[in-house]
Amino acid sequence: MTENNGVEYLNVPLKQLEMIHPITHExxxxxxxxxxxxxVSSKEKILNKKTLTIGEANALIPSKNPIRVVxxxxxxxxxxxGNGRYEAIRNVFETxxxxxxVENYKITEKKRINEMIKEILRIRFPEKY
Structure with missing residues (x-):
């Protein structure tokens, strides 16, 4: 069983985030x-800070949860x-x-989780993995 060792809020460079599934449904x-x-309506203000906080994201593109990652x-x-929110953010602010x-879930059994996620990514994005 994989244990959750806690949750933390991190500022993560956009280029270090990856979607677990593509946005395909209409x-x-x-x-x-x-x-x-x-x-886009708030692009300049946010781009000048080079950071999008959970609060700012929720004000512009509301959701029950912040973007959650492992x-x-x-x-x-x-x-x-939060794959859809990430994709919107990436489209507008990719630098x-x-x-x-983001909300990062600290997992103790990283090797096992990594193997499972890699398999999911190979299935979802065969051209990339």
Whole structure:
């Protein structure tokens, strides 16, 4: 059994975040475009800070939970909740130094989790993994 060793809030560079699944359903694509439009309206203000906090994200693109992640062995963070929000943020703010505040679940059995996530990624993104 994998234990949760706690939750922490981290500022993670956008380039270190990875989706666990693509946005493919038509409704999800429509929602993605609405989120992009909302973020574009505040782009300059947020881009100047180079950081999007959980509070700012929730004000612009509301959700019950913040973007939730688990850290992989390679230093990347896999998103298990918030893939659509991440994709909208990435579309609007993709720069080398842009940072997003996320909720990180600290997992004690990283090797086992990493193996499971890698298998999921190979199935979901065969062209990439």
């Amino acid at each position: 409704k999800s694509k429509e929602k993605l475009q609405m989120r992009i439009n909302k973020l 850290e992989l062995e390679n230093g990347k963070y896999i998103i298990f909740d 080398d130094d842009f940072v997003v505040e």
